[in-house]
Amino acid sequence: MGQKTIRWDWIGAGVGLLIGAMDYFILRLVGVVMTLGGHDMSALVVGFFALTFAALGFVNGRLMMARTRAKDDAETIAEQLEALERSQQELVQAEKLAAIGRLAAGVAHEVRNPLGVIRASASLIQEDAEEASDDHRACTFIVEEIDRLEAMISALLKFSRPERLDRxxxxxxxxxxxxxxxxxxxxxxxxxxxxxxxxxxxxxxxxxxxxxxxxxxxxxxxxxxxxxxxxxxxxxxxxxxxxxxxxxxxxxxxxxxxxxxxxxxxxxxxxxxxxxxxxxxxxxxxxxxxxxxxxxxxxxxxxxxxxxxxxxxxxxxxxxxxxxx
Ligand SMILES: Nc1ncnc2c1ncn2[C@@H]1O[C@H](COP(=O)(O)OP(=O)(O)OP(=O)(O)O)[C@@H](O)[C@H]1O
Ligand SMILES: [Mg+2]
Missing domain, CATH: 3.30.565.10 (Histidine kinase-like ATPase, C-terminal domain)
Structure with missing residues (x-):
């Protein structure tokens, strides 16, 4: 992008003309003379060939330029597609996180209060239960697991509603x-x-x-x-x-x-x-x-x-x- 385009068409035409001109001198050097009705036609014939070479060089140059442009365009399109895919992934990720946040806030609200009631009830039962009894042990498990769930809900809420920075x-x-x-x-x-x-x-x-x-x-x-x-x-x-x-x-x-x-x-x-x-x-x-x-x-x-x-x-x-x- 923004690069100077090399004019291969004009370079090709120039090279073609040069080859034509060189042909003229080579023919002269080896002594070939083309005549028609006694007139020396060498310059005319060689000029014709030079123009043909120039035209061929020009067309070839144009083809080369078109190929280079097509390659550049393909690269640009590939880069743009990649950028598009990246931003699409970021959007999906952002949407996913927002959805998790909404879900987490809703679930946390609904689950937290009943969990608190279950925990308090388990503690009450535990107070009346014999220390080494199954009931006492079961209540300990209930309280421990609820504390774990509570920590998980807190983490979930922290993630879904990031704390304001106090910088x-x-x-x-x-x-x-x-x-x-x-x-x-x-x-x-x-x-x-x-x-x-x-x-x-x-x-x-x-x-x-x-x-x-x-x-x-x-x-x-x-x-x-x-x-x-x-x-x-x-x-x-x-x-x-x-x-x-x-x-x-x-x-x-x-x-x-x-x-x-x-x-x-x-x-x-x-x-x-x-x-x-x-x-x-x-x-x-x-x-x-x-x-x-x-x-x-x-x-x-x-x-x-x-x-x-x-x-x-x-x-x-x-x-x-x-x-x-
Ligand atoms: N130092 C580490 N070495 C190897 N794996 C790691 C390391 N740190 C994190 N991980 C991997 O990344 C995962 C996610 O880590 P993350 O801290 O987010 O959650 P966690 O540790 O699994 O759970 P929590 O943080 O709630 O205890 C881990 O489960 C583990 O597979
Ligand atoms: Mg961890």
């Missing part, structure tokens, strides 16, 4: 430390070693919702711990600032994430865990985007030997204008 300048290290402190019990319970490489000075600050950002990093740490399946049990946290962007990586020495799942894991309800909601990363990605940033899975940057394991990278512009939500 202000916050100390980045404080924000990361909070996530690490929260995740420490989970790391200890799994016996995991935490490797820290926080290359930020104490004064480093960024415009963000500190609570939500800590929540994202905490969620990544919990996922990392949950992924560990055998020695070495390592979780690594790296953070640095590059060209006005805060980068935080949480890596582990678990089995890693297949390249084919690198996008799918951010979709709501994608989970490989028996008791997972599959909303953790979807909400985390939403929070990153609301900050004008990104969350992505990287290959070969895990915390295992030779970079095995998963590595999730969070990137947040340090001074980005708030994204209206």
């Amino acid at each position: 202000r300048f916050c100390q980045t290290l404080d924000c990361l430390e909070r996530a690490l402190v929260l995740a420490q019990p989970a790391l200890d319970e799994r016996g995991a070693v935490l490797e820290r490489d926080l290359r930020l000075d104490k004064a480093h600050a960024l415009m963000a919702d500190a609570d939500l950002l800590s929540q994202v990093v905490y969620g990544l740490l919990v996922n990392a711990v949950e992924a560990l399946d055998g020695p070495p049990l390592t979780v690594a946290v790296r953070a640095w600032s590059d060209a006005g962007v805060l980068c935080v990586e949480v890596a582990d020495s678990g089995p890693g994430i297949d390249a084919k799942d690198a996008q799918v894991i951010f979709e709501p309800f994608f989970t490989t865990k028996a008791r997972g909601t599959g909303l953790g990363l979807a909400i985390a990605a939403q929070i990153a985007e609301a900050h004008g940033g990104t969350l992505s899975a990287l290959q070969a940057k895990g915390a295992g030997p030779a970079g095995q394991g998963a590595c999730l990278r969070l990137m947040i512009p340090e001074q980005e204008e708030p994204v209206s939500s």
